[in-house]
Amino acid sequence: MKKLYYEMLRIRMVEEKLTEWYNAGLIKAPVHLSIGQEAVAVGVMAALKPQDKIVSTHRCHAHYLAKGGDLKKMMAEILGKATGCCKGKGGTMHLFDGEVGHIVSVPLVAASIPIAVGLALAAKMKGEDKIAVAFFGDGAVEEGIFWESINFASVHHLPVLFVCENNLYATHSHILQRQPSENIAARVNPHYINARRINNGNNVLQVMKVAKAKVELVRKGQPCFIEACTYRLREHWGVGEDWHLGYRSREEGEKWMEKSPLKQLEKVLIKRIGASKLQSEIIKIEDTIRVEIDEAEKFAFNSPPPPKEDLLSEVG
Amino acid sequence: MKTKNMTYKDASAEALLIAMEKDEEVFLIGEGVDNVGGIFGQVLPAYKKFGPSRMIDAPISENGLTGFCIGAALGGMRPVLIHQRNDFMLLAMDQMFNQAAELRYASGGRHKVPLTILSFVARRPGEGVTHSHSLQSIFAHFPGIKVGMPASAADAKGMLLRAIFDDDPVIILEHRHNPLYEQTGQVPEGYYETPLTAKIARRGKHLTVVTVSITLLDAMKARDELVQQGIFLEIIDLRWLRPIDVNPIVQSIRKTGRLLVVDTGWKSCSISSEIVALIAERAHGYLKSAPRRITLPDAPCPASQYLEPLYHPNPEMIVQTVEEMVGKN
Numbered sequence: 001m002k003k004l005y006y007e008m009l010r011i012r013m014v015e016e017k018l019t020e021w022y023n024a025g026l027i028k029a030p031v032h033l034s035i036g037q038e039a040v041a042v043g044v045m046a047a048l049k050p051q052d053k054i055v056s057t058h059r060c061h062a063h064y065l066a067k068g069g070d071l072k073k074m075m076a077e078i079l080g081k082a083t084g085c086c087k088g089k090g091g092t093m094h095l096f097d098g099e100v101g102h103i104v105s106v107p108l109v110a111a112s113i114p115i116a117v118g119l120a121l122a123a124k125m126k127g128e129d130k131i132a133v134a135f136f137g138d139g140a141v142e143e144g145i146f147w148e149s150i151n152f153a154s155v156h157h158l159p160v161l162f163v164c165e166n167n168l169y170a171t172h173s174h175i176l177q178r179q180p181s182e183n184i185a186a187r188v189n190p191h192y193i194n195a196r197r198i199n200n201g202n203n204v205l206q207v208m209k210v211a212k213a214k215v216e217l218v219r220k221g222q223p224c225f226i227e228a229c230t231y232r233l234r235e236h237w238g239v240g241e242d243w244h245l246g247y248r249s250r251e252e253g254e255k256w257m258e259k260s261p262l263k264q265l266e267k268v269l270i271k272r273i274g275a276s277k278l279q280s281e282i283i284k285i286e287d288t289i290r291v292e293i294d295e296a297e298k299f300a301f302n303s304p305p306p307p308k309e310d311l312l313s314e315v316g
Numbered sequence: 317m318k319t320k321n322m323t324y325k326d327a328s329a330e331a332l333l334i335a336m337e338k339d340e341e342v343f344l345i346g347e348g349v350d351n352v353g354g355i356f357g358q359v360l361p362a363y364k365k366f367g368p369s370r371m372i373d374a375p376i377s378e379n380g381l382t383g384f385c386i387g388a389a390l391g392g393m394r395p396v397l398i399h400q401r402n403d404f405m406l407l408a409m410d411q412m413f414n415q416a417a418e419l420r421y422a423s424g425g426r427h428k429v430p431l432t433i434l435s436f437v438a439r440r441p442g443e444g445v446t447h448s449h450s451l452q453s454i455f456a457h458f459p460g461i462k463v464g465m466p467a468s469a470a471d472a473k474g475m476l477l478r479a480i481f482d483d484d485p486v487i488i489l490e491h492r493h494n495p496l497y498e499q500t501g502q503v504p505e506g507y508y509e510t511p512l513t514a515k516i517a518r519r520g521k522h523l524t525v526v527t528v529s530i531t532l533l534d535a536m537k538a539r540d541e542l543v544q545q546g547i548f549l550e551i552i553d554l555r556w557l558r559p560i561d562v563n564p565i566v567q568s569i570r571k572t573g574r575l576l577v578v579d580t581g582w583k584s585c586s587i588s589s590e591i592v593a594l595i596a597e598r599a600h601g602y603l604k605s606a607p608r609r610i611t612l613p614d615a616p617c618p619a620s621q622y623l624e625p626l627y628h629p630n631p632e633m634i635v636q637t638v639e640e641m642v643g644k645n
Contacts, residue, residue, distance in 0.1 A: 012576075019392065055387075084424070085424075087424025088424070089421055098423075103390055104390070106414075108414055110409060111414065112380075114384050114386070115387035115390065117380075117384050118385060119387040119391045122390075122393045124385065125369075125388075125393060126393075132387070144382060145377075145411075149383070151377065151380075152374070152377065156372075217611065224603060286389045299481070313419070315421055315460055316460040316462075316484035
């Protein structure tokens with residue numbers, strides 16, 4: 001449980017550091033922060049084995065970190081440096097670290113979902129004990145390729161888990177302007193995909209519990225779908241809040257802030273170990289993370305930019 | 317090298333079989349790859365040997381299939397995705413070009429996508445607007461993906477093997493129109509690859525004709541006729557549209573001073589535009605007359621059997637254009 005807290009706090013603190021960078025003008029790219037949605041990445045990843053593979057989207061920082069991606073390489077990539085996980089050519093929306101099983105992040109909505117299906121197909125054909133997991137948002141299920149993907153996974157009994165982070169908004173459009181109901185899992189189930197909606201997707205323990213059960217089925221060749229209801233606390237891209245835009249209310253946001261992943265887990269931990277012990281534990285965890293972030297920041301700042309020749313290298 | 321006489325179609329079928337024998341990571345996937353038709357019979361030899369475990373009959377999901385293949389390639393496989401017509405590839409543009417073509421670059425070289433997309437250009441009365449496209453030029457627009465169009469039985473085999481064992485994505489567009497698809501030629505036995513180069517199909521001295529795909533056959537016929545008039549065409553079969561092998565064309569223009577490009581696609585923003593532009597840049601001073609192009613007219617393909625034959629380049633058009641270019645008329 002402490003590990004879950006550490007992982008979620010690490011994501012939060014890294015993104016707060018990125019907020020600082022962004023406000024200081026250091027990030028020349030549209031960052032998409034996961035603040036408020038950390039429980040889904042951390043809860044699902046807690047159910048996976050190291051050899052399992054994941055794919056993600058433009059909002060990929062949480063998945064990258066929760067899967068064990070290298071923080072130094074992440075920070076360098078976001079600054080466009082040669083030492084980044086993609087040598088600076090991928091950027092914030094293409095973060096991935098194949099060495100830890102984060103295979104790709106693709107910012108075109110739903111475009112990475114079939115890639116997870118293909119990874120599962122390869123694992124099945126090779127007889128490997130691996131599953132693939134696709135993370136995506138609620139907007140992705142509006143793309144045809146999502147339905148193509150679940151259809152194929154279902155027909156071929158592929159070891160793939162689909163994880164939909166339903167945060168209610170595709171950029172600034174509410175789900176009910178785009179879909180006939182807020183419940184996505186109900187529409188996935190008829191495709192012979194074992195689908196489950198988690199109403200409180202900010203409860204990391206709940207997410208982990210469901211994910212463990214589904215992963216067990218996936219390993220047996222039953223593709224599964226988890227819809228985790230969550231909420232993006234920052235603007236669609238950028239690091240600020242966006243209540244002033246008027247597409248969603250501050251009141252709605254405040255309800256979700258109360259249900260934020262860290263707060264929910266803190267309540268559980270207080271019951272277990274008491275408030276004062278938790279406070280001192282949190283301080284220790286924060287210190288550890290801060291040291292790691294400082295080191296990674298130093299690494300990223302001191303890293304060289306890519307050489308000019310890299311403009312035309314690795315094209316194919 | 318030992319060769320045997322076989323058709324373009326059978327040569328391509330043999331490439332699939334050899335690739336699957338050589339590497340167990342090669343598999344075929346596509347709509348109808350394991351059904352009775354067997355993609356015009358082309359996948360049947362491989363299917364007979366390897367069966368459904370390595371031949372996946374796929375749902376009608378072109379974009380999805382491309383993504384599944386990218387994932388499988390990243391998972392260590394070497395997929396061959398077959399679309400029965402290249403028209404259907406328009407449904408897969410996102411996965412082909414936003415993903416497959418760019419992933420190696422976006423990953424700083426950490427990922428490679430050894431994916432082959434094999435498809436066909438059809439040409440027959442009645443096929444109409446959406447079943448007769450020849451879309452090579454838009455596919456060749458994108459860096460990061462190779463595009464080839466074989467115009468002989470030997471290249472149908474060698475280019476497909478080159479594609480399958482390339483570590484980057486490759487599109488191979490075969491031409492299903494007869495006489496090419498059923499045309500026989502000498503094909504080397506066993507495994508071999510066609511290099512990423514253009515081929516000088518015939519030596520000549522008066523005019524350089526660059527052909528794409530089946531237009532090679534039209535140019536060969538035109539050459540035979542023009543020889544009677546003492547005009548000798550040098551014919552270059554482009555073979556690969558990306559990477560484009562421009563040097564032999566430049567060398568040829570230095571000799572002939574005249575360029576005609578014949579393509580199975582449209583003219584605007586096309587491979588024929590590209591070749592003319594490259595020659596303008598690289599061999600302008602050697603040109604004795606303005607380059608010319610014979611392509612599809614700027615219209616979709618009509619279904620009517622009365623109109624369709626007027627649509628495609630033919631040997632007569634080549635003869636007439638050459639005569640105009642060398643001043644015979």
